Amino acid sequence: MSKSSASTLAIKLGVSSWPTALIGIVVIKAVLSLAVKPGSFVVSYSGISYLVLLVLATCFAMRNGIQNTLGARFFWVLLATAYSLWSAHQALNLYYELGLRIEVPDNSIDDSLLFLHVGALVAAIATLPHRGVSNQKQNRAVANVLLVTLFWIFIYGYAVFPYQYLISSGTAFSYALRFDIVYLLENLAVIGTAGVLAFRVKGPWQSVYFHLLAASTLYALSSTVANLEIDSGGYVSGKLYGVGLTASVCWFVWIPLCARHLPSRQVTATPFDSHQSSQASTWAMIVVVMISVPIVWELLQRDERSDLRALRVVFAVVMIVCLASSAYIKEHRAQREHKERFLSVFDYSAVGMALVGCDGRWIRVNRALCEILGYSEQELLDTNFQSLTHPDDLDADLSYAHRVFTGQLRFYHLEKRYIHKQGHVVWVALTASAVPDASGKVSYGIAQVQDITARKHAEAAVLRNQEELRSLAGRLITVQEEERKRIARDLHDDLSQRLALLCVDLDMLRQNRPADVQAAQELERMRREIGELVVDMRRLSHNEHHPQLTLGLQHGVASFCNDFAKQYGIAATLVHEGNLKRIPETVCFTLFRVLQEAMSNVAKHSEADGVTVTLGVHGDQAVLRVSDDGRGFEIGSDRGLGLISMRERLRLVGGTMRVNSSQQQGTDVEAAVPIPISGGLNIPVIGKADGNT
Amino acid sequence: MKPKLLIAENHPAMRAKVASLLQRDFDVVASVAGGLAAVEAVSHFLPDLVILDVSMPILDGPDVARRVKAHGCNAKVVFISVSMDLNQITTCLAAGGDAYVSKVRMATDLIYAITEVLAGRRFISPDV
Numbered sequence: 109m110s111k112s113s114a115s116t117l118a119i120k121l122g123v124s125s126w127p128t129a130l131i132g133i134v135v136i137k138a139v140l141s142l143a144v145k146p147g148s149f150v151v152s153y154s155g156i157s158y159l160v161l162l163v164l165a166t167c168f169a170m171r172n173g174i175q176n177t178l179g180a181r182f183f184w185v186l187l188a189t190a191y192s193l194w195s196a197h198q199a200l201n202l203y204y205e206l207g208l209r210i211e212v213p214d215n216s217i218d219d220s221l222l223f224l225h226v227g228a229l230v231a232a233i234a235t236l237p238h239r240g241v242s243n244q245k246q247n248r249a250v251a252n253v254l255l256v257t258l259f260w261i262f263i264y265g266y267a268v269f270p271y272q273y274l275i276s277s278g279t280a281f282s283y284a285l286r287f288d289i290v291y292l293l294e295n296l297a298v299i300g301t302a303g304v305l306a307f308r309v310k311g312p313w314q315s316v317y318f319h320l321l322a323a324s325t326l327y328a329l330s331s332t333v334a335n336l337e338i339d340s341g342g343y344v345s346g347k348l349y350g351v352g353l354t355a356s357v358c359w360f361v362w363i364p365l366c367a368r369h370l371p372s373r374q375v376t377a378t379p380f381d382s383h384q385s386s387q388a389s390t391w392a393m394i395v396v397v398m399i400s401v402p403i404v405w406e407l408l409q410r411d412e413r414s415d416l417r418a419l420r421v422v423f424a425v426v427m428i429v430c431l432a433s434s435a436y437i438k439e440h441r442a443q444r445e446h447k448e449r450f451l452s453v454f455d456y457s458a459v460g461m462a463l464v465g466c467d468g469r470w471i472r473v474n475r476a477l478c479e480i481l482g483y484s485e486q487e488l489l490d491t492n493f494q495s496l497t498h499p500d501d502l503d504a505d506l507s508y509a510h511r512v513f514t515g516q517l518r519f520y521h522l523e524k525r526y527i528h529k530q531g532h533v534v535w536v537a538l539t540a541s542a543v544p545d546a547s548g549k550v551s552y553g554i555a556q557v558q559d560i561t562a563r564k565h566a567e568a569a570v571l572r573n574q575e576e577l578r579s580l581a582g583r584l585i586t587v588q589e590e591e592r593k594r595i596a597r598d599l600h601d602d603l604s605q606r607l608a609l610l611c612v613d614l615d616m617l618r619q620n621r622p623a624d625v626q627a628a629q630e631l632e633r634m635r636r637e638i639g640e641l642v643v644d645m646r647r648l649s650h651n652e653h654h655p656q657l658t659l660g661l662q663h664g665v666a667s668f669c670n671d672f673a674k675q676y677g678i679a680a681t682l683v684h685e686g687n688l689k690r691i692p693e694t695v696c697f698t699l700f701r702v703l704q705e706a707m708s709n710v711a712k713h714s715e716a717d718g719v720t721v722t723l724g725v726h727g728d729q730a731v732l733r734v735s736d737d738g739r740g741f742e743i744g745s746d747r748g749l750g751l752i753s754m755r756e757r758l759r760l761v762g763g764t765m766r767v768n769s770s771q772q773q774g775t776d777v778e779a780a781v782p783i784p785i786s787g788g789l790n791i792p793v794i795g796k797a798d799g800n801t
Numbered sequence: 802m803k804p805k806l807l808i809a810e811n812h813p814a815m816r817a818k819v820a821s822l823l824q825r826d827f828d829v830v831a832s833v834a835g836g837l838a839a840v841e842a843v844s845h846f847l848p849d850l851v852i853l854d855v856s857m858p859i860l861d862g863p864d865v866a867r868r869v870k871a872h873g874c875n876a877k878v879v880f881i882s883v884s885m886d887l888n889q890i891t892t893c894l895a896a897g898g899d900a901y902v903s904k905v906r907m908a909t910d911l912i913y914a915i916t917e918v919l920a921g922r923r924f925i926s927p928d929v
Contacts, residue, residue: 323851439850585803600856601811601812602929604811605812605814605815605883605904607812607883607905608815608883608904608905608907609814609818609904611903611904611905611906611907612818612822612904612906612907612908613818613908615906615907615908615909616908619908638905642883642905646883646884648878655856655884655889656886656888663888666887666888667886667888670886670887671886691860757841
């Protein structure tokens, strides 16, 4: 057989050769139809190749079903069912035509199989395979399939079956014509559903639906023509319309094949998904109306045997009841699932959730909220949110809630405190939103409550630590200055006094013994040495603690600049800007030390003739600037200049330092320290995070 | 009659030395260790001249001078100090001082300074 050899070849060549093989079959069929005179060979070729193709299609669909291609096992199983019913029809046909060599009798099961296979095809599409799988959707798909199958069985049983078996032919509406009409309707249903889905669905399933649409359209056209031929008695297997049939069957074979090559990914939801329940009830209504139409039509049209009429009425009623109840069950179940899902999300959420009435009363609360607030569900339902809110947070919460309930605000976020049943404070992050009814009026709101007490405690602890660190740094500076002051006092108050006394004694000794010239000279030298010692000691003492600094930074700096100019012969100009009294004491000490360090650099390294010291308060900053006109240095070669220690000192009071210098361009050191606007030490007040800690 | 002097100096050895330097030529009515005691002693003894150490705890030299002058006392004031800081000298003279003597040069300068001041002139020790 050319068909099977072609398929074997195609299998060897791999799946990608399938389109070629299928097109080849269609071409052979077309050539045969045109070239060969109709006869038994063409009949047998057409019929047998038709059967082989259908069996092949069945196998492919089954394989897809087993391998769960594109995650739509149910669809493939139903498709395989449709194909196998079709194969059975074709096998029976061949048996009559080739085996018994007779026309297919009207009362054969053969036509019923053909009819049922299209029904199965509609049912397969009704599973809506593009939606992906989940158990609930599987149930819904089964319900859809049942609905569709029942419908087509009814149509067949009502409109065709009696004429096939119970009423003899020859009437105006013969069995064959009835079958053709109903069969065409059924095919149109396939085209309709596949068409709608093909244009509405995106992703891999779109191409499957398109293939289904094309194949079934081709089939519907060809089979209608063929059926009309058969009814008029002129049908010859192997005529040109047979090419259309063969081509459509090849196309049906191609559907399960092509699906294997499509990317299997999660398909995005289609607009179908959003109205599940309403869709089910619409379907049920359509089905009932469509069943009713032929009944009424039949009853008006026909004058038939009463037992037959009774049979048909009973059949119709049973079907309507079945369909309506299955539709009802489906819708009811969908609604219940929806509600249960919502309620389980509400009840088992780790976030505290509540429905709150306009008066603040809890309407429904979940267990997470009960745990956060420490009350049982019933206790909460007996009270309102106002009575559990921390009094300091109540006004803010109420004003927001009012705006939500009056529709001015859709939702709000708030960090607030509740009072736990055991009396302690619970910090929460609250998100509250309005739930308007159909008319837009807000009758209750949803509150989502997250316990953030631990976070708040941590934040407060961090703030406390920062504050402790700051005050520790401040104390470090003060203690260090106190210590230096003490050393300075010791040097000044005692040692330099005693040296001065020595000077006085030496002077007196010199005055009393003017005769001894050598001794007088020696005394004079000692006297000078001690005088210099006193000056050095005083300088040392001032370096430790400048006495003028106690009179204020301005005095200290002025005095320091005087001494500096005198000692090193470098002209020092002092400029002050702003209200220097605003500078806190710790900052004064720090800036003075920075000044000492910077001036010492000027004296040692700059070879400057003059230096300008600018001391100023600008806004919330105290700024000290030391600019010399010396030889400068390359930034980066400043390791040994004490800049690091200056920076460290400044860092303790939150200050920063900037150094600008380049060769022969002088050096500019600027220290800036933040100071409080109002004056005094900058100690922020930390709000207590929790009354309980 | 010798002019009446009062000495205020917180360092004991220095206080004794100043007293011994001046005892021969002047009538040292009192020598005290602190600023507050000095103010009290001045109002009690009404001296012609007060020798004030510049840096004393609680009330320093200039403070004492200001208070004394504020009370209407017209005793002359001579400051003594180890430091020859220009700012400090200016402060002391502004506070009502008539002379400023370096402690290192007391043997040569102090008696001369007192005589000058009592004669209505001013004196400041040359810098070392």
